[in-house]
Amino acid sequence: MDHLFNPNSVAVIGANDKPGSIGSALINNLIEGGFSGKIHPVNPHYEQVHGLKAFSTIAEIEPPPDLAIIATPIATAPGIVRQCVRSGTRGVIIISAGGRESGEAGRLIEEQIHGAVEGSGVRIIGPNCLGVIRPAKHLNATFSGSMPAKGNLAVISQSGAICTFILDRAAQENTGFSHFVSIGSMLDVDFGDLIDYLGNDGSVRSILLYMENLTNIRKFMSAARAVARIKPIIVLKAGKSKAGARAASTHTGAMAGEDAVYDAAFKRAGIVRVPSLARLFDCAELLAKQPRPPGKRLAIITNGGGPGVMAADTLAEYGLEPAPMPEETMAQLNEILPSYWSRGNPIDILGNATVERFSAVLDICLASKAFDGVLIIMVPQALTDPEEVAKALTQMVRRRRFPVFASWMGGKQMAGAIDILNQADIPTYETPERAVRAFLYMVEYTRNQELLSQVPPKLSTDLYFDRDFVFRTIYECFEQQIDLLSEVQSKKILAAYGIPVNETLLATSADEAVAMAQEMDMPLAMKLVSPDITHKSDVGGVQLDLRNEEDLRQAFARIMDKARDLYPQARITGVSLQPYLANPDFELLIGSNTDPDFGPVLLFGSGGVFAEVLNDRALGLPPLNRLLARRMMEETRILPLLKGYRSHPPADLEKLEELLIRLSQLVIDFPEIVELDMNPVIVKNGIPCAVDARIKLARSKSGTSNLHLVISPYPQHLERHDLTDLKRPLFIRPIKPEDAPLFVELFNVLTPTSIYYRFFSVVKTLSPEILARFTQIDYDREIAFVALDEREVQERMLGIANIVGEPDGKRGEFSVLIGDPWQGTGIGAKLLLQCLRIARERGMEIVWGTVLAENSYMIALSKKLGFTVQQGEDSSEYKLTIDLKSARL
Incomplete structure (x- = not known):
């Protein structure tokens, strides 16, 4: 590259x-x-x-x-x-x-x-x-116009026309670039390659994408999830409406449209999506010229009341308000402003504001710790020269610690001032609304970083899955040429993965239904079973609250008569009988649909017969953990109700998280499940239960290698049991995001020397970012194994070893960290050897690492495993290298 x-x-x-x-x-x-x-x-x-x-x-x-x-x-x-x-x-x-x-x-x-x-x-x-185009290298390898300014913003676009627009607009706004790439048809180099490359380039501070479609989505997701942790990625995805939702056999399939899946993928990767070209450029200008905001607290300085209200209204659209004004800041402003100023935020400094008043107010806001950004709005006033104000402000913001940006509202009268601000790297916007939205996209990125650093909690119970039963069931269906499973068959598969379902029996006649009902608790629900009729309630195929034999016989007759009348050609298998759960607290729709590009997509939202009308749903990509499951729930309007509302008791949210995790594992393990619909999942007395279910199957081309997924799941098959040199039993497995507390415990038993050997600096505590970096890995590009003591009742991490692959997949850097009480017992060798073997299986050729010269333990371990040891560029360091093509592991 x-x-x-x-x-x-x-x-x-x-x-x-x-x-x-x-x-x-x-x-x-x-x-x-x-x-x-x-x-x-x-x-x-x-x-x-x-x-x-x-x-x-x-x-x-x-x-x-x-x-x-x-x-x-x-x-x-x-x-x-x-x-x-x-x-x-x-x-x-x-x-x-x-x-x-x-x-x-x-x-x-x-x-x-x-x-x-x-x-x-x-x-x-x-x-x-x-x-x-590479401005820093004076390389303009395009047929476009003049060379843009040097900067720290990288742009990747599929459209050459969009490239020329951005370049022309950037020249007007004095926006500079580190890289400008038009990738066209992406025969070879694609978005994933470029994000990987630019993520490792120190001259790039942020990345902008104009995207029409994706190729090799798994590579894109892997690269984006890695780079978005350290650099903002902003995307404009065109073609939102061309595909829409595809026709499908289930509610889930009908509600999971292509563009919504892109939204879910971008959120999972930490990418910020903008809806228009104007907003893409607004973000570009702010990213290129200003530091990122540490939070969402915005101060608004204006010499006109109306524009300040416009800015506040735009914040309100996103559920926010202007930052509260501290008493100290209020007192400072009272001393310099007329008595009739707004006394709040927006800070209306009035239409007769002078250059000195603008400067004094901005000085107070810049010094305050109550704000994460400042928007300065100026409207034309006869008493104030816009250019003089602009010149004064450019001198002040050079010491900024958060973004300062402007909306100089007007035309010809403001042109000179806007040019002054642009030359001083102060972003300018035609309206307060555009300025606020650009700021909020940066706030969204900051929030993404916080979410990516959160530690997912563990479930309170261990999960068990009966994979063998599901495998047999699916392939028996294939042998019988069944692709749309009945409710009874579907619920058996769900139950095998621990998803709660109610008892459901299949009856082929009224007499059989009456006989079965004698073994069940009344009242009952009866539902039509037909592979040709998707929405049973639309044809009177759902009869509820059946309390005796007469109810059962009448319900059976009504179902059959209506179905045969409306769908005379339909195949009718019979009816299902199940306990009737009256007066549920909530009805949910939970399911999965297979997107042709992104693979299985999970859905959570409001359910029942109005599911498609309400359209209250969130999408997510497997694999899930508790944190990711909760975020899906937080994107729906029903979540506040699930937390408890008036007479409705709260749902057990951990049980719902667990249900989503179990569903995620089911579609990970079985790519043959192309659609899965649980509607409704009834929540009563806090407990969820799937009372209706439907699964559609198709033969898979990906086999069992998880190639149907765009995010690599936890590689459970790599778990193994071993013994240390001192016969201590070990459980060696890949690291999990939930391991963060165990990693903190390991860090706490390290001596300052061990910490210095590993981090090459004095580290007293582990920040959320460092914890996430170690525990929330991409299994496609990083190999990390932990050793747990199998003798302990509570899990204890004894050590960790990892190899971080370089973008080409041929080289990787290793590191090892063993707790001081267990050093010298062979744990480090066990872990690193496992990492090296997996690296070789994946086609990696060279693994290297850097150690301090005094780290004799690590040098000895490396020599034992066949590494070559050479003096590093710094005399205090050694570089350790192993060629996996010839190494004996």
Whole structure:
């Protein structure tokens, strides 16, 4: 990837001198941008292009260029790419359009290009793209206009037109960039690759995405979840309405539309989504110019009452208010403002506000600890020069510790002042509403960080799953060519995974129903069982509160007569009998639907016959823990009711969390379950129970390797039991997010020396961010095992070892931490050896680590396992390396 963004030499294939051509613009932009490396035009019809020597083919260039830009017709691209591979060029940008977006012929050309680079290590951006810009390297490898300013904001866009808009707008607002990437059709390099790369680049502080679709979603989720912890990622996802909700056999399938799934995925990754191009750029300006807000407390300074109200109203749309004013700050403002000022926030400093008044109020707000951001609003007033105010403010905000931004409202009269603010890196917005919304998107990112650092609590009970029963049931259905399971079959599968269901029996006649009822507690509910009728209540197929034999016979007759009348061709299996749970406190809809891109998607919301009308639901992606399950519930309008309302007792929220976790595990284990609907899940006396259920099956192509998921689940198959050198029984397993308390206990038994050896600094306490970093890992890109003492009644963590993979998947960095009481007993070797074996299975080739020279325990352990030990760049450190291709593990 580095050859694409930090090349020492660039070849432009298709370069020419024709005014207005792409080949000419590419060469001109490289020259005008000040690229310091060598520029090689390639065109057999020219001896020189823009005064530079031209080559007939890239093979003639010695040494081979790092980067090749192809601007010839798409049909020539496969052959040119093969030449690049043979010559040793490692980065390729294909500007040419006409790939798969043009039809079958273009798709075949892209396949040929892909085949040309397969296994070579060459990376490709495009085709059908604008190119790449790196202001810090004076690299403008696009056919767009002038070089933008240098900054810390990276932009990735699928649309070249959106790129040109942002670049033009950025020039007006004085917004700078670290990277600007148009990725086009994403034949090779995609969003996941770029997020990984930019996340490891220190010059990038935040990332903006314009997205139309995703490829390799699991890689994208993995990269985004890692990088969003340390850098804001803001996305504008276009195409919200083109797909909508797909027709499905269950309520769940009908309510889980494509765009809602993207929303759920972005939330899970910690990405902030914006709804429009204007808001994307508003966020870009604030991110590029100001520090991120530590919280949501906004101070609003205005010289007009109306604009201040507009700002407060926008906060109210998001359930917020302007920050409360501390008494100390109020007293300071009373001393400098007229007696008739607003005496609150928004701080209305009145229409006759002078430059000095603006400055004095801002000075007080900047010094206050009660605010996390300041919005300054100015409307045109005859007594105040906007440019003078702007100049004064630019001098003050240089010492800012939180974002300061402005809404200078007006047109021609404000233009000069707005330019002054932009040049001083103070974001400006046309209206207070836009300014507040940009601030709140940054607040959302801050909240995301807090959520990502929270420790999920453990469930109070251990979970057991009867996988064998579900496996047999599903494959018996396949053998019988059944894909839509009956209520009875569905509930048996749910019960095997510990999901609470009520007793349900199948009756094929009225006499059988009466006989079965004698063994059940009255009253009963009777429901139609038919693979062809999805919504039973719509055809009178649900009869409730049946108390005797006469009720049962009449109900059976009503169900059958109505079903045969409305659906004469429908297959009718019989009726289900189950206890009638009268007057439930709540009715919920809980289920799962398989999205063609994201795999299984979980749903939680209000249920019953009005589920689709109410449309009160939240989506989530498996795997879940208690914290993630609770967040799903918090996104629904029914949660406040579930906490208890008037005569309705509260639901047992932990039981609901557990139900969602069990459902998550079921669809993880069985990709054959493509739709699952529990509607309603009745909550009565606090306890949930699924009183109706429906499961749809389809044969899976992913097998048991969890390839149907976009987030790697906990790898339970890697758990193992072992003994230390002193015969202490160990339970070695991958780390879990719920292990944070155990990790704190381990940290507390470490000596200051051990802490220094591991962290290379003095660490007295573990912050939530550090705890999350160690325990909430991505199992696709990190390997981490803990050793637990099996002799203890309460779990005790004795040590941890991990390997963090680099983006290419070929290299990784290891670390080991063993509690002082257990060092030297062989635990470290057991853990690290397990990590190395898994790393080799995943195709990793080199594992390395850095240790302090005085850490003799770690050096000895590494030598024992076959690491080579070399002096590091610093004489106080050693670098340990092992080649997994040849290591004997």
